[in-house]
Amino acid sequence: METSHDTFADKLLGFTLPSRNARARIVRLDRVLDEILSAHDYPPPITHLLSEALVLAALMGGLLKADSDDAQLTMQAQTRDGVVSLLVCDYRGGCLRGYVDFDADRLADLGANSGLSALFGQGYLAITFETGGGRRYQGIVPLEGDSLSEACQMYFSQSEQVPTLIRAASSSNSSGRIAAGLLIQHLADGEVGRERLHVRMDHPDWEHVSIMTASVTHEELLDQNLSLEDVVWRLFHEEDGVRIQPGQSLARGCRCSPAHYTSVISRFPEDERDAMRGENGKIAVDCAFCARTFELAI
Numbered sequence: 153m154e155t156s157h158d159t160f161a162d163k164l165l166g167f168t169l170p171s172r173n174a175r176a177r178i179v180r181l182d183r184v185l186d187e188i189l190s191a192h193d194y195p196p197p198i199t200h201l202l203s204e205a206l207v208l209a210a211l212m213g214g215l216l217k218a219d220s221d222d223a224q225l226t227m228q229a230q231t232r233d234g235v236v237s238l239l240v241c242d243y244r245g246g247c248l249r250g251y252v253d254f255d256a257d258r259l260a261d262l263g264a265n266s267g268l269s270a271l272f273g274q275g276y277l278a279i280t281f282e283t284g285g286g287r288r289y290q291g292i293v294p295l296e297g298d299s300l301s302e303a304c305q306m307y308f309s310q311s312e313q314v315p316t317l318i319r320a321a322s323s324s325n326s327s328g329r330i331a332a333g334l335l336i337q338h339l340a341d342g343e344v345g346r347e348r349l350h351v352r353m354d355h356p357d358w359e360h361v362s363i364m365t366a367s368v369t370h371e372e373l374l375d376q377n378l379s380l381e382d383v384v385w386r387l388f389h390e391e392d393g394v395r396i397q398p399g400q401s402l403a404r405g406c407r408c409s410p411a412h413y414t415s416v417i418s419r420f421p422e423d424e425r426d427a428m429r430g431e432n433g434k435i436a437v438d439c440a441f442c443a444r445t446f447e448l449a450i
């Protein structure tokens with residue numbers, strides 16, 4: 153039996169390449185992923201999809217300023233007539249959660265053909281950054297291309313005008329599932345306080361950084377013998393400088409609790425609450441993230 157071994161996972165690390173005006177986030181999920189998936193009994197294509205979505209939520213959530221308690225990143229995919237009808241993930245202060253709603257019969261009919269358009273049909277992805285203090289901005293992109301990562305790249309280049317490259321990988325092994333990803337962006341000269349005249353996807357620094365980033369393999373991202381710092385070092389050790397920021401450990405986190413739902417439901421008028429009651433006189437509320445039902449006696 154294996155003793156506990158640091159898989160360098162359930163961590164989010166930020167780094168910058170100052171001489172290239174690039175910033176990046178790298179993440180690896182291990183136990184957190186298994187905890188989130190264990191609340192559900194998803195078939196492999198859905199497990200794969202949610203694994204990638206959680207990696208993306210962590211990477212994009214990692215761009216939020218860590219000093220704001222109520223900063224949150226939410227990623228929501230919706231479709232009109234997709235096999236997957238809903239996918240939601242969010243990230244807040246190092247906590248991740250997510251779930252998927254899908255039609256099991258139609259999924260079984262798809263067989264191996266489980267690309268984005270097969271899963272989502274006509275779908276779109278909404279990415280919402282809540283940056284704290286009630287500030288919020290959202291971008292919506294169509295779910296096209298081969299992966300959720302591609303859709304997120306499109307969000308950054310179209311909605312935010314920031315050249316962005318994302319790599320994500322996941323796999324299953326005997327001890328569960330592991331997933332990882334890397335996001336890197338080119339911030340145009342000056343970034344804060346200076347007007348950006350235009351977005352250049354062909355800036356020489358960005359071309360260089362994106363080629364180096366694209367060279368990362370799925371095996372390197374998922375290799376449990378490599379720390380996240382090791383992966384960054386392999387890719388960028390020839391740069392003038394790599395600034396690694398303090399890491400953030402990640403956890404599965406949901407805000408559902410009897411107290412939370414009691415406070416929500418108690419805002420409804422008495423007659424509406426009566427209409428919600430089951431035969432036992434209690435009000436049942438489901439948390440889709442946790443696949444749990446809370447029975448409230450209020």
Ligand SMILES: [Zn+2]
Nearest residue numbers: 406408439442
């Ligand atoms: Zn929950």
